[in-house]
Amino acid sequence: MKLAHTLDHAKWTFTTRRVERSRIAGSDRDFSAARSGDLILAHVEKLGQHLRVQLPCGRPSLIFPGDAVVLACGARYAPDQFEGLAEISAEGADLLAGGGCIGRMVARNERIKPATRLMPAARLLDKAGRTINLADFALRPRPSRSRPPVIAVVGTSMNSGKTLATAQLVLGLRRAGYRVAALKATGTGAFGDYNEYSDSGAHFVGDFTDAGMVSTYLQPLSRIKAGIATLLDAADEATCDIAVMEVADGIFQRETAALVADPWFGHLISGLIFACGDAVAAAGGVAHLAQFRLRPNALTGLVSCSPMASAEASAATGVPVLRKSDLADPAEAAGFALRARARLERAA
Amino acid sequence: MKDASILPDNDHVRTERITVCCAAGRLSAEILYPDWRVESPPLLVLHGISRNADTLARYFASQAQRTGRCVIVPHFNKQDWPVFQRPTKTARPDQALLELLNYLATRDPDLAGPVDIFGHSGGAQLAHRAAMLYPHRVSALHLAAAGWYCLPDRSMPYPYGLAAGKGVQDLKWVNRHAIGLETFLRLPLTLYIGTHDTERDDSLRQVPMLDAGQGLTRLARAHCYLSAFKTAACAAGIAPCAKLIELPGCVHDVVEAITRYDLATLVMDSSPDKMFL
Known part of the structure; x- marks a missing residue:
């Protein structure tokens, strides 16, 4: 009940737009097992480069320390900003992209600020105890005979x-x-x-x-x-x-x-x-x-x-x-x- | 022979006037909806430099009702479109036509496919150039008494043909016209020309290069274009679907061509399967 309440009030990010939220039935804190695409509930700890996250509705939302956000664990390669890996520590993680990517920053363009710090709160699971991953909600492959040029x-x-x-x-x-x-x-x-x-x-x-x-x-x-x-x-x-x-x-x-x-x-x-x-x-x-x-x-x-x-x-x-x-x-x-x-x- | 002063009864045709806007400017058009429909493509009717869209709309209205085909008659007014016969750096009648067709397609799925295009004189110039740029939007091409043409080969520099001209802009337009050339050459093409359309009047472009490359008169230039079209198609391995219909005794007058020589009927009744007859 407490998780559901937190998720209802969290800022879901753009990368989670395809997720069926009703599939979320539980959580764990095994962040060391998180892999790319896993859904993570985190709280904003300290603002850095990103002052906003992007919402599924297509608008940015300001974030403030303490805000709950739902993002996907992932890596990022952006020479103008960060390089990051799909790794999360229970001690903390980085907001690698405002679209909703949480991970560990390993390199930063010196012209930008350090990453906004996030405190992971939960890795989201379905009712069978499986990790909720973006891949679960991907478009289904439907091989076509006539792909467009x-x-x-x-x-x-x-x-x-x-x-x-x-x-x-x-x-x-x-x-x-x-x-x-x-x-x-x-x-x-x-x-x-x-x-x-x-x-x-x-x-x-x-x-x-x-x-x-x-x-x-x-x-x-x-x-x-x-x-x-x-x-x-x-x-x-x-x-x-x-x-x-x-x-x-x-x-x-x-x-x-x-x-x-x-x-x-x-x-x-x-x-x-x-x-x-x-x-x-x-x-x-x-x-x-x-x-x-x-x-x-x-x-x-x-x-x-x-x-x-x-x-x-x-x-x-x-x-x-x-x-x-x-x-x-x-x-x-x-x-x-x-x-x-x-x-x-x-x-x- | 029909009396030019008697206009056909258009009671069954619903007429709608619309105006579209795009980066190229504003374009109004009359859309003629018959009270019954066939699946054949609509006909886009392009006027010449007399800008007599209203007259053409009235004459084609009866054809719309007879054939069950929608007819679209844009009007390039002089104020907004001092030049409309061909796309240039400053005038883009092609973009306005596309916007018109796109708008109609969003409102009526029956109008979403390729269209037949008929153009007279300056309208025929625009028609064949638009078809070269956007052959995917065209199902058949009817060119009546164009003053001159963009030949589908490199025998003349642009805008008379597809050889490189002097300027960078010309080269850009050459490339744009040439990329879809094979698709264009597959279009059914009918040319119409009066056998007496031989006057070298002020509205006929007269430059030595054009006279030498395409002929001295509209009649000669129509024959030249047909030949060039067929030759280019064959060179590309395409069996050309092109013919020229001469209107005996007709001068450079679209109303005469319609009322005395049934030009509108010829256009509306033409279909690809009859092209080789």
Whole structure:
């Protein structure tokens, strides 16, 4: 009764959005056994970098010492903020991401504050005594015969312009008359990208959390690929014509690097956009991707803000540079879909 | 032959006027709903530089009722759309048309699929360029008496063809028009031209490159376009579904083409399975 009361008044975070709360029947304090995705009730101990958590309804909520929050145990890789592991100590833990990721911080960008500290209170269990995990509420794999073509968006790093490019291309494709899925293949659960995709009018929005993962950092590649496949099947079920899929962080990041290098990825995608900050990064990225027989159809990101940098990047790579307004232009966006459809037809 | 002064009885057609807004500007249109429906695509009717959308709507209303097909007649007014014949950096009639179709699709699932497009003169110019950019939104293309064309090959620089022009903007537009070219070349295409549409009037673009590349008159340019379309399709391994219908004695006048030569009937009755007849 006391647990239920606490949970009713706790701030449930965005990563727990798919959880059926009625399934929670008990708890334990075996935090050392917590694994990625397990649901944790914790109390805010000391505010640090994060002053807010993200709620399932899509708004941020201020948090205060003493507040009860429900989050998922997970790792995080964010060069602009933290690196953290899916480890929790009964003595305390870190709020690794405001979307609802609790774990142990192991590295921090020196420009930001220490992580907000949390005091774990309970690991949540079902009536059979099993740990409640986000994977229990994931979209069910429904293998589809006709997955939509995929335009992948990768970049040099966090904050290189991938999310903006994804959202703007979604907008352009929707304007051109396509039913569009916006997907986030990797990263750590948060509503920022999710909301931006939705605001652009995507007909289906899904991320790795919908596939059962709070974060993809340190997850096996096979699980990440299965998650992408599940999201694409869901996009097909939502009768989407095409999917735009953002892959988090830079192409040297552990999971992104593995995904990009996997021939499965090359077969999966029908188009590729590379977001970067300058011409040198563009040249390096295009050369790196070429090792895996991947060639971007377009460059975008911060480089596209400067006509001079764009000209340099285009000259160095032979790949056109598109601004966000270009991606949102239905005439440009339709080209991605038409090219993708043609590629699928040739493959068939 | 029909009397041009007698307009058809449109009592059974419900007419709705709508206006859509998008980044490109505002566009109004009349939507003609017959009191019965078939599953065939709606027809989008694009006026020329006389901007006679109302007249076209009245003539196509009877066709809507006869065939059970919805007809959509946008009006690019002069104030908002000084240029509407082709997409440019500053004028995007294509975006406004998309917004119109998207809006209709959200309201009526019967209007959600690809549409047949008919355009006369400047409207035919917009029609074929829009179809090149968005072939997935088009089920058939009917081009009447366009002044000139964007040839689906690299024989002429953009905007007359798909060879690279001088500017960066031109290259962007070339790429946009070229990416969906194979899909475009699979569309059923019917060209209509009056055999007397040979006057080199002020509204006909007359530049040496165009005269040399597409011909001196609308009649010659229509034949040139048909040939280029077929050749491009064959080169892409596509059996072209394209034909040209000459209207004997007809000049550059859409009302005459409709009232004396049944142009609206020809357009509405055309279907892909009849294209090779």
